[in-house]
Amino acid sequence: MNPVVLQSELGDSSVPVRHGKVRDVYDFGDRLLFVATDRISAFDYVLPTGIPGKGEVLTRISQFWFDRLDVPNHFLSTDVSSLPLPDRTNLAALQGRSMVVRRTDVVPVECVVRGYLSGSGWAEYQKSGTVCGVQLPDGLKESSKLPEPIFTPATKAEEGHDENISFERMSELIGHDLSQRLRELSLKVYQQGVEYARSRGIIVADTKFEFGQIDGELILIDEVMTPDSSRFWPQDQYREGGSQLSFDKQFVRDWLLSSGWDRNSAPPSLPDDVVARTAEKYIEAFEKLTGTKF
Template identity: 45%
Template sequence: MTDLKLIHRGKVREMYYVDEKHLLMVATDQISAFDVVFKELVPDKGRVLTAMTMWWGQYMSDVAKTHLVSADPSDFPTEAQRGEWAGRAVLIRKAEMLPLECIVRGYITGSAWKEYTEVGTMHGAALRVGLLEAEELDEPVFTPSTKASEGHDVNISYEEAVELVGKDLAEKAQKISIEAYKKAAAHAAEKGVIIADTKFELGIVDDELVIADELLTPDSSRFWPAENWAPGATPMSLDKQPVRDATEATGWNKNPPAPPLSDETINETRERYITAYERITGKMFSDWMGLV
């Protein structure tokens, strides 16, 4: 076992102390939906998350800085060079995290669509009348939420985000998030993938606001194959949608404990994660670190 000290265990990631300025972030194969972690694992999921995060981090370097340092085990402390962590672990710079989920929506779906159908707004802001489900918005919209360590995140307005972090940080977070989304969405579109929405987490490193945690993964984003999309219905997603669909079909109230996942749901989810990585990056997942 590693001598590194585990300092935080999230829904799907573990954080280990390296030194005063660095941590090791390890993505597990756990999966969560509706803010609840499932008992079952999705094989290789953690490696997909890490592979995509590292790819996007490099691609985004001209738009936004990140806290990512390296996923190469040779750059890790000796005690972190564990075979089972290969392809899952990333050396990162410590960041003072904003208490916000920085969500950007380019299309109206999910909780935003539900709110719109009920009251005509999205995160409290009015939208034009007549939008269809899964329709592209006129411009990408920054729609923050609270960051709950347990339980459900809560959608908030931009004004409430300002109250949480201050005007300067809220403006910077909005700018970074929207610019990163636009660059990613343009690239994905060339690969035949629509990024309907995505969630960024931002933090301060050396007095600079950077993107932290994961970037544009199937855990943090809705990826739609463009050939399946048309306004009026939400298409299949290259993400955890099989888990959402299977559990909602049981009538689950979305509070712990989560219902069991079938092998079929687990396998379908794994395939969608890998497809998202390969289609967006143009790389074969089998070439990623840690895979035999």
């Protein structure tokens, strides 16, 4: 496996770049270069330790979904040499973790779809019986399957935590018609993904989509149904009434909670065994979902 990449670079470039929690986005005018690093975040902090292969897993899973889902998307190619890259760019360091995509006018709202009651949704339900203002039936348990998937938007945050908002608040921010279109499209795409993942033995408990627009057409962008943007649960081990095993950063969260870290200061480095087990989970998710070896 290739060395861990915590930050990408394009030689002595003056290409504008934006660094997210995981992705570095380079601006080439009508096209963008998305580079998925091996950074990992937890509890709203980017950790100092990377997960080997993680960026490649996220890129290849997103490409898999872009090819499979029946929805317009921004993906163009994984051939980074199609861009006017600066001299001395290390192409080998970009291979496998990069996507060339179309530029869109990004919609500033996260489109979250939940099919099961977990995470912040479960916490809110226990207090009020709702999730993001959506009233749910009484008597649900942690990890219960919902009667039907629900759309629960959130504000986008470059740093820190995305904030859950109601559909009404989303409509105030971006307009009712666009909000309605996004809700319908998000539920449609989620259902497509859920049905396929189920055939591979994976429950997609919830997921987060991002959309942009090109000439008024909604375009699926960023990453799609990866272990970073979704809760993947093994179907054969699902049990209603508690937390579930997952194909993501479960080992990282568990270790951080037991480490004595106060979650208000710089996070500690991860031990080798936690890094290795987390890398295995990401790769397992890719192989189980796509049916191909990593």
